[in-house]
Every structure is written in structure tokens, then in C-alpha cells.
Amino acid sequence: MSAHGHTESFISKYIFSQDHKTIAKQYLITGIFMGFVGGLLSVIFRLQLGWDGMDMSFLKGTFGNYLADNGEAFVLAPDKYLALVTMHGTILVFFVLTAGLSGTFSNLLIPLQIGARDMASPFLNMLSYWIFFLSTVIMLASLFIESGPASAGWTIYPPLSALPKALPGSGLGMTLWLVSMALFIASSLMGSLNYISTVLNLRTKGMSFNKLPLTIWGFFLTAIVGVLSFPVLLSAALLLIFDRSFGTSFYLSDIFLQGEALTAQTGGSPILFQHLFWFLGHPEVYIIIMPAFGITSEVISTMARKPIFGYHAMVISLVGISGLSFLVWGHHMFVTGMNPFLGSVFMIVTLIIAIPSAVKTFNYLATLWRGNIQFSNGMLFAIGLVSLFISGGLTGLFVGNAAIDIPLHNTYFVVAHFHIVMGASAIFGMFSGVYHWFPKMFGRLMDRRLGMWHFWLTFITVYCVFFPQHFIGLAGVPRRYYAFTEFDFAAGFVDLNKFITVAAIIGFTAQFIFLYNFVKSIFWGEKAGRNPWKANSLEWTVAEPGHGNWTGPIPTVYRGPHEYSKPGVALDYLPQHVSDEDLAKGVDYDNEQYVQAKA
Amino acid sequence: MNYSVDSVDSTESPGFKVDPVKFTLWVFLVSVAMLFAAFTSGYIVRKAKGDWVDFDLPPVFLYSCLAAVMASIAMYMAQRGQKTVKKRLTQIGLGFSLAFGLLFMYLQWEGWRQLTEQGIYLVGNASGSFLYVISGVHAVHFIVGLLIIVIALIRSFILDNKGLAQQRLSSVATYWHFVGVLWIYLYLFFNLA
Ligand code: HEM
Ligand SMILES: [Cu+2]
Numbered sequence: 001m002s003a004h005g006h007t008e009s010f011i012s013k014y015i016f017s018q019d020h021k022t023i024a025k026q027y028l029i030t031g032i033f034m035g036f037v038g039g040l041l042s043v044i045f046r047l048q049l050g051w052d053g054m055d056m057s058f059l060k061g062t063f064g065n066y067l068a069d070n071g072e073a074f075v076l077a078p079d080k081y082l083a084l085v086t087m088h089g090t091i092l093v094f095f096v097l098t099a100g101l102s103g104t105f106s107n108l109l110i111p112l113q114i115g116a117r118d119m120a121s122p123f124l125n126m127l128s129y130w131i132f133f134l135s136t137v138i139m140l141a142s143l144f145i146e147s148g149p150a151s152a153g154w155t156i157y158p159p160l161s162a163l164p165k166a167l168p169g170s171g172l173g174m175t176l177w178l179v180s181m182a183l184f185i186a187s188s189l190m191g192s193l194n195y196i197s198t199v200l201n202l203r204t205k206g207m208s209f210n211k212l213p214l215t216i217w218g219f220f221l222t223a224i225v226g227v228l229s230f231p232v233l234l235s236a237a238l239l240l241i242f243d244r245s246f247g248t249s250f251y252l253s254d255i256f257l258q259g260e261a262l263t264a265q266t267g268g269s270p271i272l273f274q275h276l277f278w279f280l281g282h283p284e285v286y287i288i289i290m291p292a293f294g295i296t297s298e299v300i301s302t303m304a305r306k307p308i309f310g311y312h313a314m315v316i317s318l319v320g321i322s323g324l325s326f327l328v329w330g331h332h333m334f335v336t337g338m339n340p341f342l343g344s345v346f347m348i349v350t351l352i353i354a355i356p357s358a359v360k361t362f363n364y365l366a367t368l369w370r371g372n373i374q375f376s377n378g379m380l381f382a383i384g385l386v387s388l389f390i391s392g393g394l395t396g397l398f399v400g401n402a403a404i405d406i407p408l409h410n411t412y413f414v415v416a417h418f419h420i421v422m423g424a425s426a427i428f429g430m431f432s433g434v435y436h437w438f439p440k441m442f443g444r445l446m447d448r449r450l451g452m453w454h455f456w457l458t459f460i461t462v463y464c465v466f467f468p469q470h471f472i473g474l475a476g477v478p479r480r481y482y483a484f485t486e487f488d489f490a491a492g493f494v495d496l497n498k499f500i501t502v503a504a505i506i507g508f509t510a511q512f513i514f515l516y517n518f519v520k521s522i523f524w525g526e527k528a529g530r531n532p533w534k535a536n537s538l539e540w541t542v543a544e545p546g547h548g549n550w551t552g553p554i555p556t557v558y559r560g561p562h563e564y565s566k567p568g569v570a571l572d573y574l575p576q577h578v579s580d581e582d583l584a585k586g587v588d589y590d591n592e593q594y595v596q597a598k599a
Numbered sequence: 600m601n602y603s604v605d606s607v608d609s610t611e612s613p614g615f616k617v618d619p620v621k622f623t624l625w626v627f628l629v630s631v632a633m634l635f636a637a638f639t640s641g642y643i644v645r646k647a648k649g650d651w652v653d654f655d656l657p658p659v660f661l662y663s664c665l666a667a668v669m670a671s672i673a674m675y676m677a678q679r680g681q682k683t684v685k686k687r688l689t690q691i692g693l694g695f696s697l698a699f700g701l702l703f704m705y706l707q708w709e710g711w712r713q714l715t716e717q718g719i720y721l722v723g724n725a726s727g728s729f730l731y732v733i734s735g736v737h738a739v740h741f742i743v744g745l746l747i748i749v750i751a752l753i754r755s756f757i758l759d760n761k762g763l764a765q766q767r768l769s770s771v772a773t774y775w776h777f778v779g780v781l782w783i784y785l786y787l788f789f790n791l792a
Contacts, residue, residue, distance in 0.1 A: 120622075121619070121620075121623065189627075193623050196623075200617070200622065227630045227633075228633050229633070231633040232636075235641065239641065242732060247722040248721060248732075249724075249725055250728060250729075267648075267725060269645050272648070
């Protein structure tokens with residue numbers, strides 16, 4: 001099979017494609033779709049939070065079983081509120097920010113930036129996408145079943161998840177959740193195996209580890225963390241399946257309801273589940289943010305026309321974060337009755353993680369400092385990430401401290417913390433990547449004005465939605481409650497909740513600007529040319545990539561990826577494939593002919 | 600000249616000189632190891648909570664350790680056969696790997712049967728449930744190994760010497776040793792933890 005001058009069928013080219021670039025687009029489009037689904041679910045439950053008891057008859061057609069008739073109106077059923085929260089979290093954490101983000105950019109950029117023709121195993125790569133697709137279909141299908149989808153929260157704590165009788169969604173919905181996630185884990189493992197061996201084995205000549213773009217470092221370490229932590233989630237899920245379906249008592253113990261034993265199981269430990277879950281769960285949050293970090297690093301350096309400040313410090317921070325992320329899971333469990341000494345160990349390690357995180361943010365700021373900043377859409381979102389990560393990281397220091405976390409645990413404070421530091425930050429990283437590499441994916445630029453609108457509306461509404469939640473949490477309002485109107489201590493927040501809901505709806509609506517821009521630009525966007533941002537890394541040496549990427553030999557790498565505005569060099573960028581000799585000869589590497597001769 | 604995906608040659612990527620298939624297998628095994636690390640740490644956490652019934656492991660599980668060792672030795676013979684281009688030796692080695700592998704599975708089965716005679720079932724105290732689930736998930740991995748060996752054995756009859764030399768026997772062997780050692784670890788764990 002040769003890359004050029006041979007015809008592939010529609011199916012092998014667009015559907016069961018083994019080309020990493022096509023697979024990246026498949027992940028992206030699936031991820032965007034899931035993002036809209038997850039966002040829509042949150043709009044529905046936000047409406048309930050803003051206007052308790054609101055009439056939701058508009059759900060009747062598709063989601064009639066989510067409604068309850070309270071005599072006056074068709075309101076969202078309380079158990080379906082939990083279902084929506086669960087599916088919102090699951091979809092955004094796993095399907096959008098894990099698979100959508102890593103799947104898109106690891107696939108697109110690893111081969112292109114390290115100088116490889118494809119992944120180590122293109123076949124495994126294709127399989128990874130299609131298994132992911134299947135898991136998506138199953139997860140979505142569970143939204144439509146009569147008893148409703150899983151409702152135990154994205155963390156699926158037992159007993160809600162283990163007792164099929166606990167909630168309507170604990171039955172078939174939970175089973176589908178587990179099946180879908182088992183497939184998801186398999187898919188993510190296949191993807192990660194590929195990313196790791198590609199980065200280690202297929203780098204082009206000269207591409208040593210200290211010349212890797214920070215994107216690649218982010219993807220590579222993410223894949224390693226994934227390979228080490230997802231199997232632990234699998235073990236947790238397997239034991240849960242045994243408890244649910246076969247009657248074992250790993251997690252379930254004697255539960256009595258009105259004097260009647262609900263289960264035959266005795267002696268299980270729900271805390272065991274939390275340990276296993278958070279051993280994945282905490283690394284998972286870094287699985288989400290590290291690719292976003294990688295993207296931001298490259299975008300900020302390129303668009304500030306400056307070398308990234310402290311390349312090595314950035315790499316060491318990523319490595320440190322990856323390692324430490326395995327040692328801090330207990331900070332999600334301070335209130336489980338853990339030995340206070342153990343709690344303080346987890347606390348210290350947790351606060352140590354703040355150091356590499358801070359190093360990264362300071363380095364971003366130092367890179368921006370006095371840069372020749374070009375506010376492309378990608379750059380705006382990258383700066384947005386830095387802002388959000390600082391805001392959310394600071395509250396990490398609060399909840400990371402056991403004494404402060406004990407009253408704050410399970411309140412809206414935590415919701416605010418992780419939505420800002422992870423949810424919104426990583427989404428911003430993803431948008432930054434989409435705007436920045438759209439020209440490499442589709443050969444065209446996205447519309448800049450629409451991108452500005454998208455950025456500002458999203459940025460403002462994200463803060464409007466999540467910042468006030470800190471105060472709600474500090475007042476002790478718990479998360480995952482259906483309504484607060486009945487409680488005196490929370491009733492003061494009724495208006496604030498309405499404000500948040502309105503902001504959330506505006507923010508969600510703003511995403512349609514992005515969608516419109518995305519679709520429109522694929523067909524009618526301004527032609528981008530080979531290297532629209534005048535960037536240094538190897539993907540920009542490829543003109544119109546076919547399968548196999550370079551039509552000639554793969555370029556050799558002579559320098560690091562961030563040589564922007566180098567003193568003594570006429571142009572403000574110096575690509576990785578330009579050798580010192582060529583530079584001394586004064587070749588014009590901006591020129592199309594030069595690139596073609598090299599590639 | 601035309602470049603294409605499958606013309607990837609090592610001069611284009613002088614990176615890290617390991618066979619990518621073999622390397623991918625190693626990373627995969629690391630993740631399997633994490634799965635069992637999770638199971639066994641879960642075991643410890645659950646045991647520490649109390650409400651835990653101790654029981655003696657049937658001695659057959661020790662014999663299955665021996666069977667796993669023998670199966671690994673046989674696999675080593677098969678690899679020698681491949682290196683020294685002795686087709687017979689490869690076939691004998693693979694044949695014995697398969698035989699000891701089947702013996703291993705029989706012994707596991709026997710062990711589970713004896714456990715039920717002691718009144719220990721999958722459903723009951725978590726100590727027994729853990730044993731069944733962990734050894735069961737191990738057995739699934741072991742059976743995958745058996746299937747791979749069956750394929751390698753069949754191919755050893757079909758292929759000529761040149762084809763045989765290209766078989767990825769060393770990857771098969773890596774997996775096979777891994778599932779063997781994994782069982783020995785689990786056996787020691789159940790006895791000591
Ligand atoms: C500056 C360092 C950080 C510290 C010290 C920290 C600390 C914590 C602590 C102690 C909790 C548990 C709060 C509770 O449930 O009571 C927590 C929750 C959480 N954190 Fe962080 N965090 C930090 C950064 C991050 C980052 C970078 C992410 C993601 C990219 C993240 C994502 C989350 C998530 C998702 C949760 C909540 C999960 C849930 O209960 O549903 N955190 N954080
Ligand atoms: Cu955490």
C-alpha cells in the first residue's frame with residue numbers, strides 16, 4: 001500500500017481508517033458531539049436548581065420518563081436529577097476530556113510532531129477508536145431506557161451503584177454504565193500503548209527527548225499515567241459487578257431499610273471502593289489536564305513568539321505531577337474516618353503537588369511577559385486556561401488541607417474547585433488546540449471574529465457560573481441535592497442560583513458559535529497555507545498530508561521546538577528541521593521551495 | 600520515490616532500538632500487573648476492616664505453581680529450538696508448554712473444587728470471594744496464553760524454517776512467563792498476606 005497514487009475505498013479512508021489524522025478527526029467529532037450532549041444535560045438540571053419545581057413538559061417527547069407529575073406540573077423527577085448529574089459528569093470527564101482530548105491531539109500530533117509516518121500500530125489505533133465509539137453508543141443508549149441511566153454520580157460509589165434496588169438508575173442503567181466503561185478502559189489502554197511506543201520508538205533523526213515539543217511530553221506522560229491507573233478502575237468495576245450480579249460482599253454490607261434487610265450481603269466495605277476508585281480518580285484528573293498543558297505550552301510559545309520559559313522545568317514539573325498524582329488519592333477521602341495520621345500524609349503530598357503546578361503557571365506567565373503576543377483564538381483560549389488554572393488551583397490548597405476540607409467536603413466549594421481547575425481549564429485547552437491545529441486538520445483557518453465571541457462569552461460565563469459556587473459551598477450547601485428551597489440555610493441562594501443558571505445557558509448557547517464556526521470553516525474557511533502561525537515544530541513542514549504524512553523523506557531535527565525571536569536570526573521563528581549550516585548559509589526557510597526540498 | 604506508511608524503516612526513526620511489538624507487549628503487561636496490584640491491595644484493605652474468615656489454601660495450588668514453572672521451562676526449550684533452527688525442538692517445547700498449561704488449568708479447577716468442599720464459595724465471606732475472583736481473572740489471562748500457544752504450535756507445523764525464525768516466539772514466551780510468575784506471586788500473596 002503506498003500513500004500516493006492509490007485509491008482507497010470510502011470505508012477504509014473515512015470509516016475504518018488507520019491513518020492517525022483521520023482517527024484524530026473521528027475522536028474530535030465524537031468528542032464535540034458528546035460535549036454538546038453533556039452540556040445539554042447540565043442545562044436541564046441547572047434549570048431545576050434555578051427554578052425548583054419548574055414545568056419541564058418540553059421533555060415529554062424524548063425524555064418523558066424523566067418527569068414526575070406533582071399535580072401542578074410535570075417536574076424533573078428527583079431521581080432523574082441524579083441521573084442527569086451522573087451522566088453529565090461521566091460524559092464530560094471520560095468521553096470528552098479523556099477520550100476526546102487525548103484521542104484527538106495525541107493522534108494528530110504525536111506522529112506529525114515527532115516525525116513518524118503513523119502510529120506504531122495503526123491497526124490497534126483504529127480498534128481503539130471503534131471500541132470507544134461502541135462505548136459511547138452504549139452510554140448514550142442508557143439515557144433512553146425506561147428506568148433511566150446510572151445515577152450514583154460519576155464516582156459511582158456503592159451502595160447506590162451496587163444495590164440494583166437503590167434507585168431506578170441503579171438497575172439496567174448502572175449495568176450499561178459498567179459495560180460502557182469496561183469498553184472505554186480497553187480502548188483507552190490500546191490508545192495509550194500506542195502513544196507510548198510511538199513516542200519511544202518512532203522519533204525521527206535528531207528528535208531527542210530534550211527536543212520534543214511540550215505537547216508530546218504531555219501526551220506521553222498522560223499515556224503512562226493512564227496505563228498505570230485505568231486497570232485499577234477496571235478492578236474496582238469488576239468487584240462491583242460481582243457484588244451487583246453475583247451476590248458477593250466486597251463493598252456491600254448489611255443494609256436495613258425500615259427494619260427489613262435489603263441485602264443478603266454482610267461485611268463489605270464501601271470505603272474499599274473509594275480507595276480503588278480514587279487511585280484512578282486522582283491520576284485521571286491529571287490525565288485530563290496534562291494534554292491541555294501540553295497544548296497550551298506550544299500555543300503560548302508560538303503565539304508569544306518567545307521560547308517557552310524554562311523548558312526543562314516544564315518537563316520536570318510534568319514528570320513530578322505524574323509521579324505524585326499516584327500518591328494523593330486519599331485527599332478525596334479525608335472524611336471517611338481515615339486515621340488522622342494517614343490523612344496528614346495525604347495532605348502533605350497533596351500540597352507538594354501544588355509546587356510543580358505553580359511552576360507551570362509561573363512559566364506560562366513568564367513566557368507571556370513582554371512577548372510579542374498575537375491574540376489568535378488559540379492563544380486566547382490558552383491564556384484562558386492559565387487564568388482558570390490559577391483560580392482553581394488556589395482553591396485546591398484549601399480543600400487539600402484536611403482541616404479545611406472536612407467542612408467543605410461534598411459542598412459546592414468542591415464543585416467550584418474542580419470545575420474551574422479541571423473542567424473549564426481542560427475544555428479551554430481543548431478549544432485552544434482545535435483553533436490552533438484546525439489548519440493542520442482541515443487545511444483552512446477558523447473564523448477569527450466568531451472565535452473571539454466564542455472565547456469571551458465562554459470565559460465570562462464560566463466565571464459567572466463557577467465562582468459564586470465557592471460562596472454557596474462555604475455556606476455549607478451540599479452538592480448533588482435536587483433542591484434547596486426547603487432549607488433555611490440555603491434559601492438565601494435562590495437568586496444566585498437563578499443567576500448561575502442563566503449564565504450557564506448563555507455559556508452553553510455560545511458553544512453553538514463554535515459549532516457553526518467549526519462546520520463553516522471546514523468547507524469555506526480561509527485557506528491556511530502550510531504554516532499559518534509560522535511555527536517551529538515538524539507538523540508545519542507537511543503541506544497537504546496524505547497517509548504517511550511526508551511525501552519525501554522525513555525531515556531531520558536539529559534544534560528544540562521553541563526557537564522564536566532568536567537573536568541574530570532574521571525571521572522570528574526557526575523551525576526544528578533547519579540545520580545550523582543552512583542557517584549560516586542564510587537560506588530562506590520561509591520559502592515553500594526550501595521546505596519541499598527538505599521534505 | 601514513493602514513501603508510504605509501511606515503508607517505515609528504522610533508519611527513519613533511530614529512536615529507541617526495541618521492537619515496537621515487543622515493547623507494546625511489555626507496557627501491556629505493566630498494566631495487567633497494575634490490575635493485580637489493585638486486586639491484592641484491595642484484599643489487604645478489606646482484610647484490615649475485619650469480618651474476615653481465614654482458611655487454608657488447598658495444597659493443589661502449590662502444585663499449580665510447579666506446573667507453571669514447568670510450562671515456562673518448556674517454553675524456553677521452544678525458544679532454543681527456534682534459535683538453533685531445530686524445528687522438532689520448537690514443536691516439542693510448545694507441545695509441553697501446552698500440556699503443562701492444561702495441567703495448570705486442571706489443578707486450578709481442582710483447587711476451586713476443593714475449596715467448595717471446605718464450604719468456601721464465591722458468594723460468602725469476602726476472603727473466599729477475593730480468592731475466586733483473583734484466581735479467576737488470572738485464569739482468564741492464562742487461557743489467553745494457552746490460545747496463543749495453540750496458534751504458535753499450529754503454525755510451527757505449517758511454516759518452513761525461515762517462517763519459523765520470524766515467528767514472534769519471544770513475545771509469546773514473555774507473556775507465558777508473565778502469567779506463570781503472576782500465579783506464583785498470587786500464591787505467595789494468599790499465603791502470606
Ligand atoms: C493545586 C493542587 C490541587 C489540590 C491541592 C487539590 C486538592 C483537591 C482535594 C483535596 C479535593 C477533594 C475535595 C473534597 O472532595 O472534599 C479535590 C477535588 C477534586 N479535584 Fe483537586 N486539587 C488540586 C488540583 C486539581 C487539578 C489540577 C485537578 C484537575 C485537573 C483537580 C481536580 C479535582 C476534581 C475532579 C475533584 C473532585 C472530584 C469529585 O469529588 O467529584 N484538582 N481536589
Ligand atoms: Cu484528587
